Amino acid sequence: MAFKFENLRVWELAIDLSAEVSKLVKTFPAEERFVLSTQMQRAADSVALNIAEGSTGQSNAEFKKFLGYANRSAIEVVSCLHLGRKRNVITEDGFTRLYASFEGLIIKIQALKNSF
Template sequence: MAFKFEKLIVWQKAIDLSEIVYSLTRTFPVEERFVLSNQIQRAADSVSLNIAEGSTGQTNPEFKRFLGIALRSNIEVVGCLWLAKKQNIIKEDDFNRIYKACEEILLMINGLKASLK
């Protein structure tokens, strides 16, 4: 692995989150293709992209800033999940699976931020 972020388990989990989100949004109604499905996809992708961007060649304070953006994107995924659940677009088990993944990523990002001096 040539890049520092590729070794980070939180980045790997964020990549998995995007994969799960993309798989789920393929089941969304057509009218949501450019609305909620697009929003949750972009938010999920933003988690891993900000971890990657902040990890390489940045100072610790700058990396923390990017981790903060990744954290907010992760929370945005959860917000989108709630919207999809309330609109009966997703099933309870899909909601719970992705929600749990987001909780895990939240804890990992916070742990990584805390480890940076």
């Protein structure tokens, strides 16, 4: 692979979870299409995008900064999960599964950040 981020497991996991979010938001009702679904998808995409951007041609300090952004975006997705559950557009099972997945991703990103 040509780019450093393509070898990072956290980036691969972020890509996979973004795809899961994409599947989920496609089930949302029309009134959420341009509200919660858009925000949630952009935040999920931002996790992988920040990992990639920070890893390429940057110093360790800069990479750590972008990993922090990635974690913040992942936390934003978790907050969107809560909103979706409250609005009854995300089932309890869907919430629990994605919540656990993003919790694991956040832990992994933080561990990578702490390794520098």
